[in-house]
Amino acid sequence: MPITRRKLLGLMSSSTFFLTVSPGATLAAQLPAGSVPLDFPQGVASGDPQPDGIMLWTRAVPRTDSDEAVNLLVQLSRDADFSTPLLQAHLSANPQSDYTVRSYIDGLAPNTQYYYRFVSGSAGQDESVSRVGRTRTAPAPDHTGKVNLAFASCQSYEQAFYGSWARMLEDDNAAAEDERIHFVLHLGDFIYERCWKERPGGGPNSRTVPPFPNGVDTPENRYAVSLADYRHLYKTYLSDPHLQEARANWPFICTWDDHEFANDNYQSYTSYDGPGVLDAQRKTDANQAWFEYIPAVLDELQEQPAHGFQRQPQGRDEAARNQAALDSLRIYRKLNWGKTLDIVLTDNRSYRSAPCLPAGFAESLGMPMNSVELVAIADAGSAYANGQPPATLPYGDGTVANPARDRAPGSLLGTEQREWFLDTVTNSVAAWKLWANALPLMPMRLDLSSLPMTGYEDSIFSIDGWAGYPYEQGLLMQAFEKAKVTGVVSLSGDHHMHGAGSVAYSTTDTNARPVAVDFTVAGISSTPIFEDLLAVARNDHPDFAPVVYRQTDDGVEPVWNISMLDGVLAAYTYAETGISVLTDWLGPNTANPGLRYVDTTVNGYGLATVEADKISVQLVAMQDCRREFVKPPAIAHIAHFSLPRWQAGESPQLQGPEFEGGAPFPFEPETV
């Protein structure tokens, strides 16, 4: 891997160290006399494996109140008992980075497991040693073997315990060596800036984030507003033993979604209540905390757009302040696992255009949600209909002035990132291009026009995700189609549900050919989306109850799954009759073409085995994660999928689901 100019400086910032493993060279490093003992309350972690390097991380805190920098050693070994150390080097931690330390170590062998730990104090007395971390480098560029990975998202600390991480750990420790997970891909919402005081349907959370150092407190929730608050969240989340164990056990590769900064944010703007509000200082603070607590390889690689945290001079006007916050950290990047796969991580928040329609727009027109047509016109802006956008937007029996007529088309990635992304994917020579994409490509559309006599139009559940940016999704998929790119698989989170389906080159033509596949993973612990919908249907929109749930003697059935898979007419009919065979007669659903699977009531995670000729994916659904546990909770069921590699000119043929241990409503279990 080429070294950067920065690397030659040896030390990039006060919290990042570059170290190289070479025979015997750095084994002699010792702690300076008087080094104080340290605690490592957030454990250890590693991130972004390279064929010859890895980023190691810890937080090393003095045991007595102090604002002095402290000394520590990092040790690296091939053996868990450190009997044959490869490196021992001196680091320091300081309060400016909240005592977090990043240490990029290269000179390593590819596809190799290593152990690491951090040491301070004086040998014999006051010695302090961190827990031992295990990590693994990426394979060499010519590697053709299989790669095992886990993917995860949405891990609210409060809404459930981390049974998903505990289950993943226990099963992986019991697995055969060649089945074990090589790394974890985290698709965002690692923390939640907002702490709701109750569950969606009422009742207490599983646990509570301690009070923020600053924070804002409203009747419904509390949220982070300062650097100290965001650091507080990472420290609280990483105090959990299972998340800490997961980070010590596997290297993590992380991108973010909205909650690492603020709910449904765009650029440096927050939008809790209606219009976006510039919150540039807070975005900068959120970026700094992410950089301090999430080990990622950013400046360390050449030809990489990513860079580490750099606080920028404050801008004079709104645009400059917004830009300065965005420029403080750039996380989109690519990692490689030989000829088998590239992982392309995007930042789906920092460069996106504002929502194409203002909050409350549909409601102001008396519509339940934005229609597919309204969003298509508003998002394409001045480019709609080959540059002939209508002066008015249609709704119901009326029209309203088109607010986006003169606006540039919407973009979720921003022009610069989009060009990088397309270049990276289309030029990739790996068999598979895994897109670490925080937001699902599969839309959650409701074909409400199929409900007779209502006057409803086909609608989009939320315009915060790709469904609100159909113009750019179309551009990307058409580019893949045109360049005959194969092997593009999006791994996404955010929706708090499992899902799988193929993605067509057109977002409007329901007969368009699929060109990619999307797997959406349920939250590790965040409230499953069905519970949010259930609360809304019960409390605010009883008219929508039949497309959301059906009350039975045994409880509640998630009819929403039928709405997504077979359409709202099928869902409505099932809710009224309880006869499932009718859903087959009334499908298929043209609102969500390509969608093969949804499971909206569970927490869980994804596992993938990537080989040159196929990807096998398991979407793992957990039993109840809300109760504190000693023994990790059991798996409820697993949906298995297989995706053979397709050739240029062919379409992906997603196979599955096949079920293990049961199946979610309305699927019938089969045996794998």
Ligand SMILES: [Fe+2]
């Ligand atoms: Fe989330």
